Amino acid sequence: MVKIKEFLKIKEIGKNKKKILIFILSIPIPFLLSFAAYLLNAETTTIIAIASIGIILIFLPFLIMSFIEFKEISNAEKHYPAFLRDLAQSVSSGMTLPQAIAISAENNYGKLSKYLKKLDIYLSWDLPFPEAWNKFTKLLEKSNLISRLNNLILEAFTTGGELKTTLNSLGDDVIMLKDMEAEKKATMYEQIIIMYIVFFIFLGVIVGLFKILSPILFIQKMGIFSGIELGSATSESIGINYFKNLFFMMALIEGICAGFIAGQISEEKLIAGFKHVVIMVAASVLLFFIFIFPSHLSLEVSLYPPSVEIGESVIITGYARYETEPVSNNPIDIVLPDGTIKREYTDSNGKFSTNIKAPTQKGIHKVIVTLTYKKETVQSELSIKVT
DSSP states (O other): OHHHHHHHHHHHHHHHHHHHHHHHHHTHHHHHHHHHHHHTTOOHHHHHHHHHHHHHHHHHHHHHHHHHHHHHHHHHHHHHHHHHHHHHHHHHTTOOHHHHHHHHTTSOOTTHHHHHHHHHHHHHTTOOHHHHHHHHHHHTTTOHHHHHHHHHHHHHHHHTOOHHHHHHHHHHHHHHHHHHHHHHHHHHHHHHHHHHHHHHHHHHHHHHHHHHHHHHHHHHHHTEETTEEOOHHHHHHSOHHHHHHHHHHHHHHHHHHHHHHHHHHHHSOGGGGHHHHHHHHHHHHHHIIIIISOOOEEEEEEEEOSEEOTTOEEEEEEEEEETTEEOOSOEEEEEOTTSOEEEEEOOTTSEEEEEEEOOSSOEEEEEEEEEEETTEEEEEEEEEEEO
16 A cells, blocks of 8 residues: 555656656747747747747646646536535445445546545545545645535544534535625626627727828838928837737737636636636737738839820839838839830839830730739739720
8 A cells, every 4th residue: 555655656746747847848949939930030020929929838738737627626616515415415324434435436426526536545445534535635625615625524523523414514505605606707707798898999909000000100111201301210210010019919918917817807716717818819819910910012003194106105103012111122023015024123212113115016015013022022914005
């Protein structure tokens, strides 16, 4: 029996050491991935997103295990009154407490059953009841309710009190407490709904602010804002990526904090808010990867006049933009109707302009303008009508 207890103790210590080792080895992974993204010249938004999501994923397994453990303990507390009533009936029929526990271990009490089976095994090893009961209590030590009840039962057993009366009384008290918790949870449900509404309004405000800031920052990059020349230092120090990163971190922090607070409000346990954290963080990441993070290369081109006679001059103008920044000093390839390629370059504001001669044949002819920037290519097709 001593060897079995030592084996179980060594096995538990080994599991804990393995968990800690995995956690320590996992910590550098998101930072190494972020550094690799930096070496590959990824945008700062990508680097910060990799680091943030990586850190969350490191803690995710431990949060999941803690949440599963919390749900298991909650389920055990839910079935504990039924166990106490059955235990009281068995004791009142003349059974000893170990015999009554052996009978109860065969019943279904949800998640509590596996702990009762362990208690029955402890007693089958001829452990004294107080020692076996203490081990059973330690297995459920994260439940303050069950720990207090077990201490009262052990005290009644050692002092020779009326176990039947004690067990029935404790069972009734637990039922009353659970009813009060259910009523409180129903009352707090409205508060949880309000928290979700506030959170999604917060996300909407972030998207709105980003959409407002984008054109303002583009005008700033152009160098003029409401007729006032802006210093180059200002335009270079704060760019669109700064706000992307800032808003992303704000959304993650808000989602994590709001989720755990929701758990504390509803069930008085921070870990109970894990499901709310998952929903809010997932919504934040999805929103950012759809509406904010994607970078788009924009090419706007116009042709004047659209209808000309043979040999007349046609002006092609346009500007190139990447996010809120003009694409400066970048080549623009223009495929003319005769198949030749004419290359132009954008100026410091991303604008370009060129003149071409209309084709010598009547009809509608195509002009294709191509822009390549940061490994992204966009094309714009224009039509010249020659009369």
